[in-house]
Amino acid sequence: MATRLPPVDVVLVGFGWTAAIIAQELTDAGVQVLALERGEFRDTVPDFATDIIQDELRYAVRKQIFESPERETLTFRNSADQTALPMRHLGSFLPAAGVGGAGVHWNGQCWRFLPSDFEIRSQVEQRYGKKFIPEGMNLQDWGVTYDDLEPHYDKFEYLCGVSGKAGNLGGAKQAGGNPFEGARRREYPLPPLKRSASTVLFDKAAREAGFDPFPCPAANASKPYRNPLGVQMGQCTYCGYCEWFGCGNYSKASPQTTILPVLLKKDNFSFRTRCNVTRVNTDGSGKVATGVTYVDVDGNEFEQPAGMVVLCAFAQHNVHLLLLSKIGTPYDPQTGQGVVGRNYAYQITSSVDVFQKEILNPFMGAGALGQAVDNFNGDNFDHGPLGFIGGGYIALWNTGGRPILQHQLPKDAPKWGAGWKKAMHENYLTSASIATHGSVMSYRSNYLDLDPTWRDDYGNPLLRLTFDFQPNEHTMSDYLTDQATKIAQAIPGATHHAKKREGHYSIVPYQTTHNTGGAVMGNDPATSVVNRYLQSWDVPNLFVMGSSVFPQNAGYNPTGTVGALTFWAAEAMKRYLKNPGPLVTT
Amino acid sequence: MSMPADGRKGSRSIADETSADASRRAFLKTIAVLVPAVGVLGSCRAAHSSARADAPVYFSEAEKSFVDAATQRLIPADALGAGANEAGITQFIDLQLASAYGRAERWYMQGPWPTGTDQQGFQLKFTPAQIYREAIAGIGKHCTQQYGKPFAQLTAAQQDEVLHALEDDKIKLTNVPAKSFFALLWQNTQEGYLADPAYGGNRDFAGWKLIGFPGPRYNYVEEIDRFGQPYTQPFVSLVGRHPDARSRGES
Numbered sequence: 001m002a003t004r005l006p007p008v009d010v011v012l013v014g015f016g017w018t019a020a021i022i023a024q025e026l027t028d029a030g031v032q033v034l035a036l037e038r039g040e041f042r043d044t045v046p047d048f049a050t051d052i053i054q055d056e057l058r059y060a061v062r063k064q065i066f067e068s069p070e071r072e073t074l075t076f077r078n079s080a081d082q083t084a085l086p087m088r089h090l091g092s093f094l095p096a097a098g099v100g101g102a103g104v105h106w107n108g109q110c111w112r113f114l115p116s117d118f119e120i121r122s123q124v125e126q127r128y129g130k131k132f133i134p135e136g137m138n139l140q141d142w143g144v145t146y147d148d149l150e151p152h153y154d155k156f157e158y159l160c161g162v163s164g165k166a167g168n169l170g171g172a173k174q175a176g177g178n179p180f181e182g183a184r185r186r187e188y189p190l191p192p193l194k195r196s197a198s199t200v201l202f203d204k205a206a207r208e209a210g211f212d213p214f215p216c217p218a219a220n221a222s223k224p225y226r227n228p229l230g231v232q233m234g235q236c237t238y239c240g241y242c243e244w245f246g247c248g249n250y251s252k253a254s255p256q257t258t259i260l261p262v263l264l265k266k267d268n269f270s271f272r273t274r275c276n277v278t279r280v281n282t283d284g285s286g287k288v289a290t291g292v293t294y295v296d297v298d299g300n301e302f303e304q305p306a307g308m309v310v311l312c313a314f315a316q317h318n319v320h321l322l323l324l325s326k327i328g329t330p331y332d333p334q335t336g337q338g339v340v341g342r343n344y345a346y347q348i349t350s351s352v353d354v355f356q357k358e359i360l361n362p363f364m365g366a367g368a369l370g371q372a373v374d375n376f377n378g379d380n381f382d383h384g385p386l387g388f389i390g391g392g393y394i395a396l397w398n399t400g401g402r403p404i405l406q407h408q409l410p411k412d413a414p415k416w417g418a419g420w421k422k423a424m425h426e427n428y429l430t431s432a433s434i435a436t437h438g439s440v441m442s443y444r445s446n447y448l449d450l451d452p453t454w455r456d457d458y459g460n461p462l463l464r465l466t467f468d469f470q471p472n473e474h475t476m477s478d479y480l481t482d483q484a485t486k487i488a489q490a491i492p493g494a495t496h497h498a499k500k501r502e503g504h505y506s507i508v509p510y511q512t513t514h515n516t517g518g519a520v521m522g523n524d525p526a527t528s529v530v531n532r533y534l535q536s537w538d539v540p541n542l543f544v545m546g547s548s549v550f551p552q553n554a555g556y557n558p559t560g561t562v563g564a565l566t567f568w569a570a571e572a573m574k575r576y577l578k579n580p581g582p583l584v585t586t
Numbered sequence: 587m588s589m590p591a592d593g594r595k596g597s598r599s600i601a602d603e604t605s606a607d608a609s610r611r612a613f614l615k616t617i618a619v620l621v622p623a624v625g626v627l628g629s630c631r632a633a634h635s636s637a638r639a640d641a642p643v644y645f646s647e648a649e650k651s652f653v654d655a656a657t658q659r660l661i662p663a664d665a666l667g668a669g670a671n672e673a674g675i676t677q678f679i680d681l682q683l684a685s686a687y688g689r690a691e692r693w694y695m696q697g698p699w700p701t702g703t704d705q706q707g708f709q710l711k712f713t714p715a716q717i718y719r720e721a722i723a724g725i726g727k728h729c730t731q732q733y734g735k736p737f738a739q740l741t742a743a744q745q746d747e748v749l750h751a752l753e754d755d756k757i758k759l760t761n762v763p764a765k766s767f768f769a770l771l772w773q774n775t776q777e778g779y780l781a782d783p784a785y786g787g788n789r790d791f792a793g794w795k796l797i798g799f800p801g802p803r804y805n806y807v808e809e810i811d812r813f814g815q816p817y818t819q820p821f822v823s824l825v826g827r828h829p830d831a832r833s834r835g836e837s
Contacts, residue, residue, distance in 0.1 A: 051824060054802030055782060056780075056781065057781035057782060061777060061781070070691065070694055071694075076705075076706055078703070085700065085709055086694050086709075087694070087707065088693050088694045088695065088709065089692070089693045091707055194807075194810050194811050195811065196810055197813040235807070237807055238806040239802075239803065239806065248804075249804075361806075361810075361815075363803075363806075364806035364810040401799060403799045404777055404780045404781060407797070416749075417661075417662065417746070418662050418664055420661070421664065421667075422666060428797035428798055429797070429798045429816075454696065455696075504705050505705065506704065506707070507706060508704075508707040
């Protein structure tokens with residue numbers, strides 16, 4: 001039997017980025033907040049100290065900084081006519097376990113989505129007509145606009161000390177920034193990072209190709225920075241160990257480097273680690289959440305009553321918890337009815353490797369040190385003659401030159417033996433890779449539900465992922481790769497190798513940890529799990545955070561938008577706490 | 587049953603760590619500071635303390651001979667620098683297979699075990715350590731039948747022939763697909779050449795010297811915009827300039 005614990009005002013499931021923001025905001029509003037984290041406590045010292053963390057084998061290759069699938073994983077298939085099988089070790093995406101969540105091991109690539117991304121269905125219908133939307137694509141507007149979120153993007157960027165150059169201040173275009181971005185109220189908190197040799201090459205070549213390059217927004221501090229909470233960050237040293245590592249230098253924004261020093265001192269905040277939440281509990285009516293049940297590392301079960309529950313776990317874990325808790329109507333791919341698990345999406349990536357003569361010293365880098373072009377993102381270009389929806393950025397990220405996973409070899413290089421050795425010798429210091437980062441729309445055939453066969457250590461069915469790339473995404477990604485190739489061709493004396501994303505989606509090679517959907521937001525309860533304030537339509541004292549609420553995915557890294565949505569939802573929660581009930585009536 | 591203790595006001599105690607976490611950290615600190623060169627293996631192998639310092643922990647002598655020979659074909663010694671044997675790759679793989687990785691401790695290993703599509707990834711019932719054992723035994727049989735000799739005694743051309751056949755899945759092994767074993771062997775061989783020397787491979791920075799990676803240095807603020815300039819500081823490991831004297835233990 002579960003041990004019943006004393007109640008709290010608000011319980012948060014998980015203790016990563018979204019939980020840290022919600023906890024900071026709601027404790028300021030005077031309520032008592034408890035976060036339950038399945039992983040360990042982690043902090044800059046001692047866990048990410050530079051003599052510990054700069055270890056490619058341990059963290060990036062053996063994956064010790066991520067969630068570990070041995071106790072709970074998901075099953076995967078490309079389509080409903082296959083049998084889904086367990087993801088036995090991590091590959092395509094790398095969620096976290098532990099305090100700070102994936103905010104510890106991200107690169108710090110901190111973008112805003114485009115205004116058109118939030119109103120994509122309306123935009124496509126208006127500009128290209130209803131018939132432009134392919135059969136089976138569940139394209140939907142978000143229920144919020146860029147203008148709704150702009151103050152909250154600003155708040156997240158100033159929390160994180162983002163380094164960058166504005167391209168649009170209050171509607172006025174700014175030289176050197178992204179000419180396609182939505183209007184900002186003010187400059188980035190910090191100037192752009194230093195450039196590396198490879199990003200300079202990209203910048204010149206992209207101009208040559210007729211595009212508009214700009215420095216990527218980086219939650220890696222280009223200078224010492226004190227954020228609005230009074231937390232001090234250090235200048236990035238370009239050590240090249242951001243993504244898949246914690247930062248030992250207090251330079252990469254994470255819950256640990258921006259919020260926790262303030263939050264952990266508050267009397268009305270507490271957290272517990274190694275607590276795996278297995279259910280959100282509801283009362284007899286099914287319309288009120290009464291708290292959560294969790295299992296500790298010794299297998300003891302606890303019931304934690306709470307006045308309000310906020311799901312702050314990784315995207316698919318939030319959806320898993322909703323399905324296990326029987327909250328909301330599960331999605332039925334046969335009928336297209338139901339919402340929980342509907343509209344799972346991802347991103348589609350490709351690259352063009354570049355080989356030239358100049359020494360680039362790729363190991364001097366930072367997670368969000370890059371130059372990008374946005375000419376082919378969102379609706380920044382005319383899709384009419386191209387026949388697809390969506391887009392993405394093209395960038396040269398100089399994240400580091402870690403030797404096992406971060407090297408490029410020419411297409412014809414031998415796979416092993418003396419020829420491999422020669423190719424490694426000749427290309428490591430002088431090659432780079434241009435990335436494309438494409439959107440993925442949502443489809444009737446891509447979804448999450450519960451697996452009928454495999455179970456986790458707690459006896460619960462595993463989440464089942466049914467997902468494949470659709471023709472729209474392949475066409476879009478090939479188009480982006482062709483544009484990236486034009487940039488590669490403009491680099492003097494370079495040869496290149498374009499690696500298009502071909503065939504079915506595979507869960508094996510790493511692509512991106514930008515999993516989205518399954519508990520999407522919107523203005524219609526028939527096609528969304530939460531309303532525009534991320535409040536459950538079915539259970540008003542339950543909120544869902546993170547990219548699980550994205551109705552489809554855009555062509556940018558999601559963390560900036562996740563942060564903005566979290567601040568937006570926190571404002572709504574404060575209103576809810578004063579006057580409980582649905583924040584949107586239908 | 588006791589009530590859970592809340593973390594609060596940063597008052598996290600060492601008791602918040604898992605014991606595995608705490609012991610790992612203690613283990614790392616100990617091994618990084620105290621262990622002399624020949625003791626690197628000994629510390630991981632208390633039960634084998636009387637064995638030779640270069641004797642394998644997991645591999646049998648026959649398995650070690652195969653891995654020595656095979657990895658030296660994958661990364662041969664030549665004018666560009668050390669090969670797999672000089673870089674300590676057999677020792678690296680042996681230690682990895684004896685560790686949590688070799689035992690697949692972080693993998694989901696619950697049945698049933700149907701065969702899937704390539705897109706669904708690894709679905710073998712075997713741990714990495716078991717894959718090596720199964721595959722090397724099968725390759726031994728193949729070489730005896732085909733050439734009348736174990737792999738290690740074949741000519742370089744014959745060894746390459748066997749390795750290509752494994753890579754192309756043209757040799758039938760009993761329980762493990764040949765291409766799966768080849769992919770694992772090649773992956774671990776590259777790791778052994780390019781991972782921090784603290785794990786026993788990349789000896790004398792062999793792999794990093796080949797490519798020009800200086801090691802996990804902390805600060806390039808001054809150097810990053812000196813475009814086109816080679817970086818000339820000496821190689822460094824997580825455990826210092828002389829990693830052969832120290833080890834990082836399990837990965």
